[in-house]
Amino acid sequence: MTMKKSIVIMSFSAILLFLGSLALIAYTLGWIAPINTITTNNVSVGELRYTLTGAFITPTDPITPNQELLSTAFSVDNDSPISSRLRVQITYTAYTNVEGVITGSTEIYEGGLTEPLKAVLAPGFVCIEGYWYMTDASYAFSADSGTQALVSSVYYDPEYASFDFTGRMVTVTLTIQVSQSDNITWTDLAGYDFSSGYPE
Numbered sequence: 415m416t417m418k419k420s421i422v423i424m425s426f427s428a429i430l431l432f433l434g435s436l437a438l439i440a441y442t443l444g445w446i447a448p449i450n451t452i453t454t455n456n457v458s459v460g461e462l463r464y465t466l467t468g469a470f471i472t473p474t475d476p477i478t479p480n481q482e483l484l485s486t487a488f489s490v491d492n493d494s495p496i497s498s499r500l501r502v503q504i505t506y507t508a509y510t511n512v513e514g515v516i517t518g519s520t521e522i523y524e525g526g527l528t529e530p531l532k533a534v535l536a537p538g539f540v541c542i543e544g545y546w547y548m549t550d551a552s553y554a555f556s557a558d559s560g561t562q563a564l565v566s567s568v569y570y571d572p573e574y575a576s577f578d579f580t581g582r583m584v585t586v587t588l589t590i591q592v593s594q595s596d597n598i599t600w601t602d603l604a605g606y607d608f609s610s611g612y613p614e
Contacts, residue, residue, distance in 0.1 A: 461494060461495060461496050461594070462494045462496070462498050462592050462594065462603075463492075463493040463494050463495075464490045464491060464492055464493065464494070464592070464603060465490070465491040465493065466488075466489075466490055466491075466590070466603075466604055467486060467487070467488065467489045467490070467491070468484065468486050468487055468488030468489060468564070468565070468588075468606065469484070469485045469486045469606070470483055470484060470485065470568075470586070470588075470606060470607070470608035471483055471484065471485045471608070472485075476581075477570070477584075479569070479570045479571065479572030479575050479579075480569055480570070480571075480572055481569060481570070482567060482568070482569055483568045483569055483570075483586060483608050484565070484566070484567060484568050487563065487564075487565065487566040487567075488502075488563075488564040488565040488566075488588060488590075488606070489561055489562060489563045489564050490561070490562050490564060490590070490603075491560060491561045491562075492555050492557075492558065492559045492560060492561075492562060493558060494555075494557055494558065495557050495558065496557050496594065497554040497555060497556050497557055497594075497595075498554060498555050498592055498593065498594055499547075499551075499552075499553065499554050499555070499592065499593045499594075499595070500547075500548065500555060500562070500590065500591070500592050500593075500603075501545040501546060501547050501551075501590075501591050501592075501600065502535070502539070502545070502546040502564055502565065502588065502589070502590055502591075503522065503523075503544060503545050503546070503588075503589045503591070504522070504523035504531070504533055504546075504565070504568070504586065504587070504588050504589075505520055505521065505522055505523065505586070505587045505589075506520070506521055506523060506530075506531040506584065506585070506586045506587070507519070507520060507521075507582075507583070507584040507585050507586070508520075508521045508529075508530050508531070509530075509578040509579050509582055510578065511576075511578045516578050516582075518582065520585075522544040524541045524544060525541050528574055529571070529574065530570055530571055530574040530575040530576075530579070531568070531569075531570055531571070531575075531586065532567075532568070532569055532570070532571045533565055533567065533568045534565065534566045534567035534568075535564065535565055535566075536548075536562070536563035536564055536565070536566070539564075545591075548562070554595075564590070565588060568586060568588075568608075570584070583609070584608075584609075585607060585608065585609040586607070586608040586609075587605060587606070587607050587608075588605070588606045588607075589602060589604075589605045589606075590602070590603045590604045590605070591603060
């Protein structure tokens with residue numbers, strides 16, 4: 415075997431070994447892209463596996479303040495073989511009136527008393543920097559921990575969703591993120607949108 419062929423074979427082997435190592439690291443640490451099976455609501459991210467439940471209503475008429483925007487409460491059934499962390503973020507459309515000029519914006523729901531949107535999260539959830547965690551940011555669900563309720567109600571509060579909202583479009587988005595441990599980036603597990611309804 416010539417020296418040239420040996421160098422080519424060794425280089426090819428080194429590349430294969432490098433790619434194999436990257437694949438093993440990605441699998442071990444959960445950096446695999448999400449695989450969504452929408453028809454069954456079964457979602458996996460690396461080794462994390464969940465069954466999702468929940469849906470927004472599909473409006474056929476303009477929505478009204480106090481109207482429930484969920485047709486089914488949101489929850490997850492944790493089938494993961496390892497412990498994991500989970501958090502929820504809710505964003506929504508808000509309108510403000512400054513000297514007769516009405517401006518729309520996208521806000522993050524943090525549970526404030528004067529926010530125009532209200533949401534009811536499961537007991538134990540706390541808001542930290544715009545994300546809702548079970549107890550605190552370091553809390554981990556144990557392996558195969560079963561069903562965990564997330565959000566049971568979402569609506570616009572008539573006291574703070576004032577006349578400025580009349581006839582205007584609103585969007586509410588609920589995003590669920592998961593992570594295997596503290597040192598791994600959060601990954602979107604699922605996102606749900608309510609849109610096209612507008613308060614009367």
